[in-house]
Amino acid sequence: MSLSNQDLQKALLRPLGRGRQEFEDLVVVPLIAVVIALLFGMVVMLATGVDIGTIGRAFVALAKGAFGSLNAVSETLTAAIPVVLAGLGLGLGFRAGLFNIGAEGQILMGGLAAVIFGFSFDHLPFAILMPLTLIVAMLVGAAYAAIAGALRALTGAHEVISTIMLNLISYRILDYALRQPFVQKEGRSDPISKSVPDAAQLPKLLDWIDPNLRLHAGLFLMLAMVLFVWWLLFRSKIGFAFRASGENPDAAKYAGMPSGLIIVLAMATAGGLAGLAGGAQVLGVLERASPGFSAGLGFDAIAVALLGRSHPVGILFAGILFGGLEAGGRQMQVDAGVSIDLIGIIQALIVVFIAAPLLVRAIFPWGFRKDGKGAAE
Amino acid sequence: MKFLSKIGLAAALVAGSMTAANAFTACQVTDVGGIDDAGFNQTAWKGVEDAKAAMGIEGRFLESQAETDYAANLNSLNDGSCDIIVTVGFLMGDATKAAAEANPNQKYSIVDFAYDPTIPNVLGQVFATDQAAFLAGYLAAGMSKSGVVGTFGGLNIPPVTAFMDGFVYGVNHYNSQHGTSVSVLGWDPAAKEGLFTNNFESLDDGRAFAQNLYDEGADIVMPVAGPVGLGSAALASELGADALKIIGVDADQVATDPDHEAIYLTSVLKRMDSTVGAAIAAAADGTFAGGLTVGTLENDGVGLAPFHAFEDAVPAELKAELDAVRAGIIDGSIKVGM
Incomplete structure (x- = not known):
């Protein structure tokens, strides 16, 4: 994305509560962005020599793989859980004026901590171990993000730079940890951790129907966090401080809000949610840590937060859409033989159009109010 | 917008109804190198391609982009359309075992992994x-x-x-x-x-x-x-x-x-191509059995190129x-x- 950080922040942090325009920004622009991205995906397929029948099959497979069966819905939700959790944190950061690129590293650190804590205390019963493990994941993610927050608050180091660097550091910390004898799986010489004990795992929700259904109890965690973040942002005092310092840091400061503390707290909350995403992923899906187990979730979560306009409910739907694209993308490759890379292109195009609402309005003027006031910024 | 989406839908429906293949299907999940890596995954896929040419079967593949994709990829091949699922790579050992145990009637074959004890519906292919x-x-x-x-x-x-x-x-x-x-x-x-x-x-x-x-x-x-x-x-x-x-x-x-x-x-x-091809042929003619096959110099499973x-x-x-x-x-x- 070639947009400047300022443009993005402007697009993201546009205040809510302007009626029709709010509806357009929250619903119409994202919907159009998704549709254009799918159409562009079709063009890309045509350009790479895929014939029209295969393209049709590919889109049928995309829909079928995303929402067409119980297994598809289960896969879609399973894929949505971590990106929604991490996306909630990023959206909260955006609201507070912080462009946090570090979800990837926070997911890794949270997940790694969850794995180590899980197998270290495997004698504890489920009712204690599982929640405790999630809390550890959250705290470690929060602490890791707070480093970037503290650097910003104390030295003015920009969080975009410091979180990117912290991502790189987290990859190496993970590589190092996976080679330690107390972490590495017995009998293996490649970097892979011991498994998380059953008592720490998020229970599968649907395995009584079919053991292949991977949906896990992280679903409830995700929904609870959507509610919590909504409450935090729009009903709590600290959430008001987050939003106020995001809208206008100077005004917030003169109103007596401690700007440094707010930055650190907002980063820590965002990191805690990303850490939870990592915890949910290792405890619900992966059952162990391996190099780069975050697999780009932290970057997908940025797209999800953008698509959801940093609103908890928007992020929930955006995350489900991205989960659907991922699950459907696999089906697309199986049924039509279309490369799974195409899904990456479609996701990227969605982000481009979301981040450029003016472009969407320019291409599809009839979707919006005619007087143009809503379009101008 | 509406017009365009209608065209898309119509094309999709036509295309969807054209696929009525009931042929024997071999499915393959690659490791992260990709299907065109000029080596490991490509050789294993060649086994499927050869079987397609020799036996007239269908072949499908799914590329893993990260280690975290293995289970998800295996899962999306579970709709019953695959007669045999070939997984390529040692790192897929755990995921293949889990899938094979959850789906005892599905035939699997894995390249580079030997289970001990063996699993009845998994044929391991290892090489000296x-x-x-x-x-x-x-x-x-x-x-x-x-x-x-x-x-x-x-x-x-x-x-x-x-x-x-x-x-x-x-x-x-x-x-x-x-x-x-x-x-x-x-x-x-x-x-x-x-x-x-x-x-x-x-x-x-x-x-x-x-x-x-x-x-x-x-x-x-x-x-x-x-x-x-x-x-x-x-x-x-x-x-x-x-x-x-x-x-x-x-x-x-x-x-x-x-x-x-x-x-x-x-x-x-x-020679993963020959062992993969043999596993597919066995599944197609009903002689498939779980266990282990070992490629050696003696049986030309491994060798030196010209x-x-x-x-x-x-x-x-x-x-x-x-x-x-x-x-x-x-x-x-x-x-x-x-």
Whole structure:
């Protein structure tokens, strides 16, 4: 994305509560962005020599793989859980004026901590171990993000730079940890951790129907966090401080809000949610840590937060859409033989159009109010 | 908008109704290197392609983009349309086991993993690649002018280090036969430690690791890391075959990477195409059984590729010795090991 950080922040942090325009920004622009991205995906397929029948099959497979069966819905939700959790944190950061690129590293650190804590205390019963493990994941993610927050608050180091660097550091910390004898799986010489004990795992929700259904109890965690973040942002005092310092840091400061503390707290909350995403992923899906187990979730979560306009409910739907694209993308490759890379292109195009609402309005003027006031910024 | 989406829908429906294939279908889940990696995954996929051509079956594949995709990919092949699911790679061992136990009626075959105890619906395919790599090591020791050869791997896992073990033992065998002292950089079979890129994707790493080995004096390098080795081949092409030669792995890389045919001394063949093809054929004619199949020098499951550009450069004497070593390994008179 070639947009400047300022443009993005402007697009993201546009205040809510302007009626029709709010509806357009929250619903119409994202919907159009998704549709254009799918159409562009079709063009890309045509350009790479895929014939029209295969393209049709590919889109049928995309829909079928995303929402067409119980297994598809289960896969879609399973894929949505971590990106929604991490996306909630990023959206909260955006609201507070912080462009946090570090979800990837926070997911890794949270997940790694969850794995180590899980197998270290495997004698504890489920009712204690599982929640405790999630809390550890959250705290470690929060602490890791707070480093970037503290650097910003104390030295003015920009969080975009410091979180990117912290991502790189987290990859190496993970590589190092996976080679330690107390972490590495017995009998293996490649970097892979011991498994998380059953008592720490998020229970599968649907395995009584079919053991292949991977949906896990992280679903409830995700929904609870959507509610919590909504409450935090729009009903709590600290959430008001987050939003106020995001809208206008100077005004917030003169109103007596401690700007440094707010930055650190907002980063820590965002990191805690990303850490939870990592915890949910290792405890619900992966059952162990391996190099780069975050697999780009932290970057997908940025797209999800953008698509959801940093609103908890928007992020929930955006995350489900991205989960659907991922699950459907696999089906697309199986049924039509279309490369799974195409899904990456479609996701990227969605982000481009979301981040450029003016472009969407320019291409599809009839979707919006005619007087143009809503379009101008 | 509406108009466009209607066209799309209509096209999709037409296309959807055209696919009514009930043919035998073999499905494959690749590892992260990708289906076109000129080596490991491509060779395994060739097994399916060959079966498609020979038996008229359908073939589908699903590429893994990260280790975290394995379970999800296996899961999306569970709709009953696959008659056999072939998983490619040691790292998929746990995911394949879980899927096979959840779906006892689905036939699976995995490349590079041996379950102990075996699973009734999984056929493991493993390879005595150390035998073939032993020949490559012997050849490299005989061809090296600097007296230093090198190797590096993608990940420190048994299917990779088997190549490196055999390579070192082959060099050692040459030394003991000829009283030379050719040394191997990059792998210590006793300590199980060596050079690893820790990925199977980065061509840049392949170039950098080969450069390091070259700087340390190696004039023949065997990269065991899938497409990573293509980066090493690119470096060797720039330096010229006199300075640096590459030994390919998995497939005959002169065939899969013809751009660099001038620098491949030979390739250590791991005939996954034939074992994958055999597993598919067994599933198709009803003789499929879980267990283990082992590719060796004796059954041509592993071997050494032709020397191609170096056909004339390899002395006839060395070729004759290689034939003798090969026969010795098969009849057991030469042990591949310390």
